[in-house]
Amino acid sequence: MSIITLTTDFGTDDEYVGIMKGVILSLNPSVAIVDITHHIDPHDLVQAAYSIYSSYRYFPKGTVHVVVVDPTVGSDRNIIAFKITDHIFLAPDNGALTLLINENNINSITRIDNTSYFLDPVSRTFHGRDIFAPVSAHLSMGIPIKKLGTPVAQKNLICLSIPEPYFSDNGELVGSIISIDHFGNLITNINLDDLEKINNTVPGKKLCINVGRDKISDLSPNYSSTITGHPLAIIGSRGYLEISVNGGNAAKHFMVEKGDVVRINTVK
Amino acid sequence: MSIITLTTDFGTDDEYVGIMKGVILSLNPSVAIVDITHHIDPHDLVQAAYSIYSSYRYFPKGTVHVVVVDPTVGSDRNIIAFKITDHIFLAPDNGALTLLINENNINSITRIDNTSYFLDPVSRTFHGRDIFAPVSAHLSMGIPIKKLGTPVAQKNLICLSIPEPYFSDNGELVGSIISIDHFGNLITNINLDDLEKINNTVPGKKLCINVGRDKISDLSPNYSSTITGHPLAIIGSRGYLEISVNGGNAAKHFMVEKGDVVRINTVK
């Protein structure tokens, strides 16, 4: 029993995702196909990068992870595949796999150009159907990645410039909102290690988290440790600082957007 | 072949549901996972209660039904599991299973606290991934519920106060709109038994259903028994009175909301 995961910006209003599944099941009838999400904001490669990076480790080894956020579909952009810790990744070479590439020394990367594994003809606009679906099906059946194309060096891959938190001149930790989830939770790029750098240097002081025009005092152990309707800061399930409102929607409460800054300092 | 159903307020924009499925399939690769819905309004426990109650009976015996609408995740709220008519239910102890509990005398209820069946570590914000997914996978593999925790008495469970229809002093049947579906149909809490109480006592008279400022005369046998664009009342698929518009959207037509009142009397 093998698994293919799908992460796309296709939405679910159209027949595009269903067609990809039809192509996959035509080749590998016994594979389980799991949607990670089809609601990446159209063409948002940073969001795609975080989505697959946060998800893949919860699937069994051997899973094939397909990411199709592909604004330059049909151009001469490459499609790549590689294996990390026994997970296989397949995506356009456009940065969607940046977070995986950044933290791994990948032995072997393949540019997928063996057209005998594609549908024929290949359209100009829907490689999800014509290339990604059949190639992922073949990968899920155990065909070695190398058979599907030619080697490419890691240094030649396109990587996104992912915003990193930094310390400002006055000692504030400055991060940003990477994504906003369905509940309106603000997911930042600040992790526990970053927070401990501030926290540990000034014992006895509390963290002060500045979002929009508001301040939040210290981390909360859980959502309901504050009054309903009140904001709080918490380490979320990705391991990053999140800003939430107990029983509410932080994005609406703070009127902030993806990309906005979060500044952290300490107070007595 | 076992089945796990998922009913959550997670939406499908984020990777949360996909991650739960990854955890489940890592433990039980051959289980079929069926989404009932992930679009319960955030934190709406009454809607969750009706959703699972209306759905579970259409699945095979042995199905594990997981409900994760969990506004107090990470607090000391309990997680419970029990079996009714050979269906297994797993949810926070917050009322999401109220309609099932109300109509059954449940022999044995277990508070899920055996951490050896959880992921390690358990986050403060995503028990769907860390507890509900692995516990449901173990249940789908046949592990007895009792092994997963300690007994808890039915009288100690948290139940919601679900609005019930009643007769007013002037003999009107007063119910309310419990949910509004994708088509704009207004689903009430009034069932056929309630209607017969009015109907049978006054033979020869017609039901008059008052919604918003409008009146609908009697029940219709089907949507197209009225003119396109006209409102009608019908016994819906849940067995409850629904207000619809033939070919249209009743919620927009009547400008009403969840919780609004529906009053029924009789006319010549």
Next chain:
Amino acid sequence: MSIITLTTDFGTDDEYVGIMKGVILSLNPSVAIVDITHHIDPHDLVQAAYSIYSSYRYFPKGTVHVVVVDPTVGSDRNIIAFKITDHIFLAPDNGALTLLINENNINSITRIDNTSYFLDPVSRTFHGRDIFAPVSAHLSMGIPIKKLGTPVAQKNLICLSIPEPYFSDNGELVGSIISIDHFGNLITNINLDDLEKINNTVPGKKLCINVGRDKISDLSPNYSSTITGHPLAIIGSRGYLEISVNGGNAAKHFMVEKGDVVRINTVK
């Protein structure tokens, strides 16, 4: 391993789709159920017709395709099933299968009226659950279509009047926007054959595609062959002319709607 596909206007907010899957899996536990889409605009039979027509061929032979866009559910409208190129189709007799019927001489069509394959009782509002789900499960298990009802002649089926492109008196090719996808791409009813009729008669001239108040010059080979934010015309994955904006949303750019006209002529 058999497959059932679902194409409906049910949305995914309610429990309706989950319930259909429960009924199917109760009868055929090993079937794979694939959602084509549940977001057909409510009651939009033309959109349903294009959706299933564009999708079915990418599934394996033997697949059962269920279309439930059913505004007259509960009336005396028929339900029909037939087989084309070893794909089985099941839908209300309301035109949702028009594009399949138009291009095929179907040997044998069955009106589904053998109630022994339905749930009992059958509701007035949810034949997806009570008829389509159990009948499709039986079909996926190999029960012959003929066993499920009585023969009906192809000429008696209800077909939609699907808008076709035509040449105006001044030689313009006039088509229309059939659907608008998640990316805002405008999908027309003009195919490559239609375009070649113009193109080949006037060598050396370019196509001029008129949408809203704008003009697009000639077809593009792919999205990124124009500047980001610029409109383009391209043959899309359905094989029809589509109007897009590179990295943008053509529906917003042109402020057009489904049904609006696209006119094509030639210029030097």
